[in-house]
Amino acid sequence: MIDQNGKPVTKPALKTYLATYNQGVRGSKEFGALPRALVTICDALALGKTTYVKCVEGQVQLSRRKDGTIAGNGL
Numbered sequence: 001m002i003d004q005n006g007k008p009v010t011k012p013a014l015k016t017y018l019a020t021y022n023q024g025v026r027g028s029k030e031f032g033a034l035p036r037a038l039v040t041i042c043d044a045l046a047l048g049k050t051t052y053v054k055c056v057e058g059q060v061q062l063s064r065r066k067d068g069t070i071a072g073n074g075l
Helices: 011-024 036-044
Strands: 050-055 058-063 069-074
Touching: 011 036, 011 050, 011 058, 011 069, 036 050, 036 058
Parallel strands: none
Antiparallel strands: 050 058, 058 069
16 A cells, blocks of 8 residues: 555554544545545455555454444554
């Protein structure tokens, strides 16, 4: 995954991106700084389903929890 600056995303950066996404304030400045691909992937992720995102250090499994938040296994 590539961030807004055109650089590959690291696992710590992905962890902060997911925390911002889970806050759910879509009009905020912080939410606008999220990579567009991550927002698209997370929005399309159904309840109980998982997907994988590639980072610099390897793949990270993302899954949507019952409460609607996104969890990153391996972060």
